[in-house]
Amino acid sequence: MSQDIFALVEHIEGQVSESSFELIAMARRLAGQTGGKTVAVVLGQDVDGITAQMGAADRVLQITGPSVAHFVPTTYVKALAQVVADRTPAVMLFPNSAIGMDVAGGLSVKAGVPLAAYATDVRMENGKAVVTSQIFGGKLNAEAEVNGDTALVTVIAGSASAAEGQAEGAPEVETMAAPEADDRISFVKLVEPEAADVDITKEEILVAVGRGIGDGDDIEIVEELAEALGGAVACSRPVVDAGWLPKSRQVGKSGLKVKPKLYIAVGISGAPEHLEGMRDADLIVAINSDPKAPIFSVADYGITEDLFDVVPAMTEMLES
Ligand SMILES: Cc1cc2nc3c(=O)[nH]c(=O)nc-3n(C[C@H](O)[C@H](O)[C@H](O)COP(=O)(O)OP(=O)(O)OC[C@H]3O[C@@H](n4cnc5c(N)ncnc54)[C@H](O)[C@@H]3O)c2cc1C
Numbered sequence: 001m002s003q004d005i006f007a008l009v010e011h012i013e014g015q016v017s018e019s020s021f022e023l024i025a026m027a028r029r030l031a032g033q034t035g036g037k038t039v040a041v042v043l044g045q046d047v048d049g050i051t052a053q054m055g056a057a058d059r060v061l062q063i064t065g066p067s068v069a070h071f072v073p074t075t076y077v078k079a080l081a082q083v084v085a086d087r088t089p090a091v092m093l094f095p096n097s098a099i100g101m102d103v104a105g106g107l108s109v110k111a112g113v114p115l116a117a118y119a120t121d122v123r124m125e126n127g128k129a130v131v132t133s134q135i136f137g138g139k140l141n142a143e144a145e146v147n148g149d150t151a152l153v154t155v156i157a158g159s160a161s162a163a164e165g166q167a168e169g170a171p172e173v174e175t176m177a178a179p180e181a182d183d184r185i186s187f188v189k190l191v192e193p194e195a196a197d198v199d200i201t202k203e204e205i206l207v208a209v210g211r212g213i214g215d216g217d218d219i220e221i222v223e224e225l226a227e228a229l230g231g232a233v234a235c236s237r238p239v240v241d242a243g244w245l246p247k248s249r250q251v252g253k254s255g256l257k258v259k260p261k262l263y264i265a266v267g268i269s270g271a272p273e274h275l276e277g278m279r280d281a282d283l284i285v286a287i288n289s290d291p292k293a294p295i296f297s298v299a300d301y302g303i304t305e306d307l308f309d310v311v312p313a314m315t316e317m318l319e320s
Pocket residue numbers: 097098209210211212213235236237238239250251252253254255256266267268269270271272273274277287288289290293305306307308
C-alpha cells in the first residue's frame with residue numbers, strides 16, 4: 001500500500017471543473033497526513049493543457065489514448081482499475097458529480113475496494129481514511145472509517161478550497177497508454193443545452209422555486225415576486241423534470257452555478273445538489289414550512305411559513 005493520495009481530474013471540452021481543484025487541495029492536505037504524494041490523474045487524448053493547470057500536485061498521471069478521448073464510464077473504470085491494482089493509493093478522490101459517481105461506483109466493484117460517497121471531509125487516522133458524509137439529503141452527517149488498502153471517496157463540491165488546488169508548480173508528469181475501449185458503452189455526441197431566454201448566472205436577484213410549489217400553474221406567484229424585485233425566476237431540478245420551467249433556469253449540480261446578490265429559495269428543501277449551485281450567493285432567504293429543511297443551514301434569513309401566504313404578501317408589500 002502506498003501513502004499517496006490520488007485525485008481524478010474531471011474535464012470536459014478542455015475545461016477543468018472547479019471541483020477538481022478542490023480535490024487537489026484536499027489530496028494535498030491528506031498527503032500531508034500520510035507523508036505521501038499528491039497525484040492528479042488526468043484521462044484524455046490531448047491533455048497537456050489540462051496537465052499544465054495541475055501545479056498544486058506533486059505528480060500528474062496522464063492516461064492518454066483514443067479510447068479516453070471522451071468520457072466513457074466503462075473505459076475510465078477499466079483504466080483506473082489497473083491504476084488502483086498497480087499503485088494502491090491510500091485514498092483516491094472523485095468529484096461527487098455524475099462523472100465521479102459513475103466512475104467511483106464502477107471502480108469500487110471492479111477493483112474490489114470500498115467507496116464512501118457524498119463526503120464533505122476526509123482525514124487520516126491510524127493509516128485509515130475517516131470520511132464524513134452527508135446522508136438523508138444533507139439532514140444528517142455520518143462518519144465512517146474505511147477499511148482496506150485503498151479508499152475511494154466521492155467529495156461534494158465546495159468541501160475544500162479550489163484556490164488552494166490551483167497553485168503554481170511543476171509536477172512530475174508520467175504518461176500511461178489508455179487501455180482498449182470497453183465498448184459496452186460508446187460516446188456518441190455532446191448535447192448542448194438549448195439557448196436560454198434569461199441567463200440566470202448574470203442576474204443579481206433570483207427567486208428560485210422548488211417542488212414545494214406543488215403545481216406548475218402556481219409558479220405565477222413566484223414570477224410576480226421576481227418581477228416586483230426586478231429579478232428573474234430560477235428553480236430546482238424537480239421543477240425542470242416536471243416540465244414547469246426550462247432547463248436553463250435550473251440551479252445546482254446538473255444545472256447552473258449562480259452567485260446573485262439576493263437568492264430567495266421558495267419551497268426548496270436544500271439538497272446538496274441544489275446547494276452546490278447557489279451557496280455562494282451574497283444573501284440567501286429561504287421560505288420553507290419545514291423548519292428542519294437543510295436549506296436553512298445556508299440561509300441568512302429563514303421564513304418557516306406556507307409559501308402561498310408569504311410570497312403573495314411579499315409581492316404586495318413591494319408593489320405598494
Ligand atoms: C446527480 C444528481 C444531480 C442533481 N442535480 C440537481 C440540480 O442541479 N439541482 C437541483 O435542484 N437538484 C438536483 N438534484 C436533485 C436533488 O437531489 C433534489 O432531489 C432536489 O434538489 C429537490 O428539489 P426541491 O428542493 O425542489 O424538492 P423537495 O426536496 O421535494 O423539497 C420541497 C420543499 O418544499 C417544502 N414545501 C412544501 N410545501 C410547502 C409550502 N406550501 N410552503 C413552504 N414550503 C413548502 C418542503 O418542506 C420541502 O422542503 C440532483 C440529484 C442527483 C442525484
